[in-house]
Amino acid sequence: MPGLQFSQSTDLAIHGLWALACLETGRFILLSDIASRQHVSESYLSKVFQKLTRAGLTRAMRGKRGGYTLARPPAEISVGDVVRAMAPEPPMYQCLAQERCCEAFENCLLLRVFAEAEQHMYAVLDRVTLADLLTDVLRSEKRMGWIQLDMTSADAPEIPSAVPLSSR
Numbered sequence: 001m002p003g004l005q006f007s008q009s010t011d012l013a014i015h016g017l018w019a020l021a022c023l024e025t026g027r028f029i030l031l032s033d034i035a036s037r038q039h040v041s042e043s044y045l046s047k048v049f050q051k052l053t054r055a056g057l058t059r060a061m062r063g064k065r066g067g068y069t070l071a072r073p074p075a076e077i078s079v080g081d082v083v084r085a086m087a088p089e090p091p092m093y094q095c096l097a098q099e100r101c102c103e104a105f106e107n108c109l110l111l112r113v114f115a116e117a118e119q120h121m122y123a124v125l126d127r128v129t130l131a132d133l134l135t136d137v138l139r140s141e142k143r144m145g146w147i148q149l150d151m152t153s154a155d156a157p158e159i160p161s162a163v164p165l166s167s168r
Contacts, residue, residue, distance in 0.1 A: 028067030055085035
């Protein structure tokens with residue numbers, strides 16, 4: 001089914017935050033650990049997490065006990081927050097009316113329709129939080145293995161508590 005397509009950065013951001021939401025509150029995780037689990041380069045994921053930190057969704061800490069953690073509880077971070085952090089501007093639909101000298105530009109129904117559709121999309125995305133995603137996965141029999149939801153399992157490798165953040 002065709003639908004909206006978000007960037008790879010947005011997908012990585014959502015899944016990266018999802019992994020952080022699985023941790024104990026205040027625990028930091030290595031960026032390299034998330035990158036290896038998502039099969040993406042650490043340098044690319046670093047750029048994604050820089051945006052998330054600037055948007056106030058994650059906290060970064062350098063040093064031996066450093067890494068990334070959620071800046072707010074999972075119930076207070078919506079999927080809409082993540083999408084906005086990764087692609088804050090421009091609107092989904094950009095009309096070329098000004099370049100084409102369209103006379104309907106000021107009162108264009110098409111512009112209003114796309115603006116309303118975007119508002120509705122964000123209203124839906126804002127209703128779903130990281131906590132909702134975790135609850136849904138916990139109810140499912142098929143868990144996303146790279147996230148490691150069962151942190152107490154004896155056979156699950158421990159997630160490191162520190163990350164050397166790449167120098168910028």
